[in-house]
Each structure stands twice: as C-alpha cells, then as structure tokens.
Amino acid sequence: MSKKIKDFGTIQGHWYTVSLHERASLLKIAARHSPFHLYVPLVSACDQLGQRDVHQTLSAFRITRRAKVTTLTYTETSALWERKEYTYEFHPDRIVHYYRVFGRGAVERANFFRSWLNDSTTVEQELGVAPGFDTVFSPAVNFMGKVFHFAGDTSIITAGDDPMYWGSGLASAPLCFGLNNSGDDFWMWVGLGVRPGSYTFDTFSYNENTTKRIFGAGGFACNYNGKLQVDGSWESPHLVLGAARDPYEGMAKYITVLEKNYGLSSSHRKKKIPAWWRSPIFCGWGEQMSLGYRDNGNRDGVSVACYCTQELHDHWLNILRRHHIRPGQIIIDAGWEHPGTTGDLLVHETRWPDLRGWIEARREEGIRTHLWMCAWSRDGVPDDECITNADGKPVASDPTNPKYERRLRAMVRRLLTDAPGSYNADGLKIDGQMNCPVGPGLRNTENLWGLELQRRFLMIVHDEAKACKPEAMIGTFFANPYLADLSDVVRTADQFSIQSSPEDTMRHRARLLAIAMPGCPIDTDHAFWYDMRENWIDIMHAQLTCGIPCLYHAQYVWHKRPFCRTYLEEMTDSDYRVIRTTFDKQWRRIRRTVGSSLKQKH
Numbered sequence: 001m002s003k004k005i006k007d008f009g010t011i012q013g014h015w016y017t018v019s020l021h022e023r024a025s026l027l028k029i030a031a032r033h034s035p036f037h038l039y040v041p042l043v044s045a046c047d048q049l050g051q052r053d054v055h056q057t058l059s060a061f062r063i064t065r066r067a068k069v070t071t072l073t074y075t076e077t078s079a080l081w082e083r084k085e086y087t088y089e090f091h092p093d094r095i096v097h098y099y100r101v102f103g104r105g106a107v108e109r110a111n112f113f114r115s116w117l118n119d120s121t122t123v124e125q126e127l128g129v130a131p132g133f134d135t136v137f138s139p140a141v142n143f144m145g146k147v148f149h150f151a152g153d154t155s156i157i158t159a160g161d162d163p164m165y166w167g168s169g170l171a172s173a174p175l176c177f178g179l180n181n182s183g184d185d186f187w188m189w190v191g192l193g194v195r196p197g198s199y200t201f202d203t204f205s206y207n208e209n210t211t212k213r214i215f216g217a218g219g220f221a222c223n224y225n226g227k228l229q230v231d232g233s234w235e236s237p238h239l240v241l242g243a244a245r246d247p248y249e250g251m252a253k254y255i256t257v258l259e260k261n262y263g264l265s266s267s268h269r270k271k272k273i274p275a276w277w278r279s280p281i282f283c284g285w286g287e288q289m290s291l292g293y294r295d296n297g298n299r300d301g302v303s304v305a306c307y308c309t310q311e312l313h314d315h316w317l318n319i320l321r322r323h324h325i326r327p328g329q330i331i332i333d334a335g336w337e338h339p340g341t342t343g344d345l346l347v348h349e350t351r352w353p354d355l356r357g358w359i360e361a362r363r364e365e366g367i368r369t370h371l372w373m374c375a376w377s378r379d380g381v382p383d384d385e386c387i388t389n390a391d392g393k394p395v396a397s398d399p400t401n402p403k404y405e406r407r408l409r410a411m412v413r414r415l416l417t418d419a420p421g422s423y424n425a426d427g428l429k430i431d432g433q434m435n436c437p438v439g440p441g442l443r444n445t446e447n448l449w450g451l452e453l454q455r456r457f458l459m460i461v462h463d464e465a466k467a468c469k470p471e472a473m474i475g476t477f478f479a480n481p482y483l484a485d486l487s488d489v490v491r492t493a494d495q496f497s498i499q500s501s502p503e504d505t506m507r508h509r510a511r512l513l514a515i516a517m518p519g520c521p522i523d524t525d526h527a528f529w530y531d532m533r534e535n536w537i538d539i540m541h542a543q544l545t546c547g548i549p550c551l552y553h554a555q556y557v558w559h560k561r562p563f564c565r566t567y568l569e570e571m572t573d574s575d576y577r578v579i580r581t582t583f584d585k586q587w588r589r590i591r592r593t594v595g596s597s598l599k600q601k602h
Helices: 247-261 285-296 310-322 355-364 402-416 451-468 481-486 503-516 536-546 573-594
Strands: 010-012 016-021 026-031 037-041 046-048 055-066 069-078 083-090 095-112 130-132 135-137 148-150 155-158 176-180 187-193 203-206 220-235 238-244 281-283 329-332 368-374 386-388 394-397 427-431 473-476 489-491 556-559 567-570
Touching: 176 247, 187 247, 238 247, 247 503, 281 310, 285 310, 285 556, 285 567, 310 329, 310 355, 355 368, 368 402, 368 473, 402 427, 402 451, 427 451, 451 473, 451 481, 473 481, 503 536, 536 573
Parallel strands: 281 329, 329 368, 368 427, 427 473, 473 489
Antiparallel strands: 010 016, 016 026, 026 037, 037 130, 046 095, 055 069, 069 083, 083 095, 095 220, 095 238, 135 148, 135 176, 155 203, 176 187, 187 238, 203 220, 386 394, 556 567
C-alpha cells in the first residue's frame, strides 16, 4: 500500500497502461498497441443546482493491490460538499471510476473527468480531458445520421428527446460512447455502470460545452437537472472503460459488463417468442401520409388522421390480396382514436364503426392487429394526473400518479380484452416515447425521472397487457438494454436520412437494436417515404437482412425529403412482385423455424 500519489508508478491491463503526469495532475490512459491515449484530471465536479463544484485540495491517497485488481482512492475537498471520495479500479480488462459525495444538496450534473478551477495564476476555469483521439461514436441515433463525432463535438444520450441533431431517431440508447484515433482498429468504449433503480438522470453526455468555448472540456456527465437530492452521502454512477475492435463490439461488451456486474436482467435473451411476432407487417400510416399529400399538397399542419378508417383499411387489404401479398400483422396507426382521447384512447366510431369486429375478422383470417398508442400524451387526462413544469403547468401524463396508473391500466384492458366495450386487439404499437419529460423544474408524484420514469410507464403497460393476453405484443422503439425485458418487438422507427436512401440508417439502427435489445425481433418500419432512388422498392430485400419486413403502402407512395421536389407515384405490378417475394421469404423463414405450428390462412 502506498500513501503518496507520486508513488503511483505504472499500471498495466490487457489493453491499457496508466501513468501519472504529476506536474499537470493528470492520469494518462494509453492503449498498449495503439497511439490512442487520453489525459484526464484527477477530479470530477459534482455540481449542485446553479452552483459549481470548484476543486480545492486532494489528500489521503491509497494504492492497494488485491488479486488482479489495483485500486486507487483519494479524497477531495470542494466548495459544495463536505468531502468527496474517489475510486479507480484497474481490472485486467477494464477500468472503473466513480466517486462518493458527502453533504447535502440537489445534484445538477455529476461530471467525470472534468471539474472547475479557481486559481489566480491562470485564466482557465475548467479542468478537462486532453484527448489523444479524434473520433467519438455515439449510439444515440439522430435524424442527421451523425454517428461519428469530432472529439471537440458534443454528443448526448437522453431519456427523452435531444433536438441537437434534428431530433432523436430511437428512444434512448446504450449509455456508452466509443473513442477512436485516426481510424485504427482500437476502440475504447466508455459506458455507465448503473444498477437497476438508479437510472434517474435525464442525459448522459460527452463534452457538454456548458461554457461555450471553441470546444468543450471533454469528459462525460450525468445530468440530473437538480432533481436528485443528496442528504448524507451519494455514490455516482460508475464510469467503465474497456477496449474493442469496433464500436459495435464495444456496445456488446458494455452490455455484458452490465449483466455480469450491475444486475441488468438478461432473461429476455431466452424468452419464448410467438411465431406470429415475426410475421410480415402492414401498417396504414404511409398510405395516410400519401393521401394527405394527394389531397392537400406538401404543407405544414396537414392532419392525416381522417384517412385512418375501416373503409380504407379494407381497401388497402383488398389490394394486397389481389397481388397475393399476405401480412401476418396489421398496425392501425394514429387516427383510429376519437380526437382529444390520445391519453385515454377511445375509438372514433365514425371512422371505425366496428373496430372490434374488424380486428376479430382479421384474426380469423390469420392476421393479428395492433393498435397505435402514444406514450406521455395528456389529451383526455385530468391535470391532477400529469407531470408539471416549473410554472406548474401540466406537460405529460404521470405514470407515478396512482390515479393515472389506474386510468392507463384500464385503457390497456379496453384495447386488448374481449370484455364488453373493449376492442380485443392483439398488441400495441407504442409511439411518442421520446416525449418523456426531461429537464429542470419538473415535478411528478414520486420524483422519479430518466429511464426509471420510462421504465415505470412501460412496466405498467407491459404488465397489464400480459395479464390481458400473455401473447399480446408490445412494440417499442427503445434502444436501451434496461428496457429490453419490457419490449417484445422493437422498431427501427422513422428513417429520415441525410442520404438519398434510408437503407444505411436502417442497417445501422438494426445493428444497434440487435445488440441493445437482444431477444427482441426487429420491425424494419417505414422506409419508402424517405427514399429518393428510382429503385426504392429494393429496400424490401434489405429489410429481410435486418429483421421483419414491414410495408407502409398498398397503393400510393409519397416521396419526400428536404431540398427535393416531392412527388406521388402509384405502385406497379413490379413493385407488388418484390413485396410478395419478400413477404413469402419471411413466411418460409418462419415455417422453417416453427414447422406447421403457426396458423396460416390464405
């Protein structure tokens, strides 16, 4: 055991070497077989709401070695906390860093590898990372298709939505970044080690440039936005560093660490999946959008809910039947509900005069039906069952409120059961998941936030749905493994793309989902709308390599992307042949897996 930091020496793992830059008070973490490295400060600020955790002094250094793990601990005094105790664990295959604060206060941001400085000899006010890497991989899908970031960029993984890159494409992501230098085959993955129940932060960020310098101080942060109260002591999430050959392998290794060391459930990896969950999908949303363009042009504010009707769905299904295209699942998307009931769904009886009869007729035909629902909507929900903002105004439904929980459970029963007045659907397409409230000043019944709030909503829906029908399918577009056990099928979601075709983003999303949500079949979702290629129908072949083929069109295809003229085209016999071939291949794939156990009717 050593009590002096200068006795730190050098520590080696399988892939790393760690040494002390004593004069700069930095640790150097370097790859053993790559030029990759980073210098990190010894201290990390745990800011309170509106107050900076300014570094003061360090003391009580201890270096211990037990078995194959070397541990470094030391203590810091700060402007906000009575003291902070830091820990580094140097395992052969990974480095783990965390700290514990003592005192009282509301945590705004728990930083890692960055802090505040008050030194009269320098104009610098921040301590941060000196990177020996130039690229940051973020698993947080965005509509700009920005996957790889410059080391000086900001990247945010959120429990809600992040408008930085034109909005999030999937709901949350693995809480793990990948770092690389010059495109070599060494990647450091940096992820959060969090135990179930502690995912209460709104965001996990890389290089959040709070002082608006030319580039930020680097490092990482969990943003609690003042909603986490400490009274006594609190331990930060763990920052875990590992190595991989590419960023996707890094994500997989990170999730394995969560399962082995942080209590993440892996039961969903082996769950039994009903064969029909993998059957080809038809959803009417693309036709709704196409008809909206046909009748109104490409204009803001056009509602396409009026095209979600029983009559039109019969029309679209008849077109598919004429071309011998057989879906096994149908999604009735937004618009089936009566206006003003999005938060407490009731059927629009003019559009759907016999919704339950229609659903039951499809089941007799061998087709399962899912109803669209929108998470966090407060339409039709009383104000006293809602989350409020700093001004006390309701912003979203509150799943921690017992009254709203009862309302939500009753709604799920209405959608899924065969009780009088219910609709007897086979599953739910949950939309709107990125509307989960994040940010300062929010209030709900239990002061529960972040992915824990997302999980609470999803747990209520999932548990009630399974009580109604054990095989009820819950469709989400989450990409975070903490929610994998509550998702049955995951969607690649709206595939806006900076490129002329959404195929690359579909493949990227499907690859991420396969890693983050193991055991969940992948719904390849909506693609034609954003494809400007003449051979746009070819994406059906690509869908088969990513997951379950999904068709959003039966007659018209509206092609729309920024900076291009929009146009509508009617589908051709050639298009229908490609779709039929794709769907037939998926049916054969299912038959090979389950034999004749799946009911199939022509």
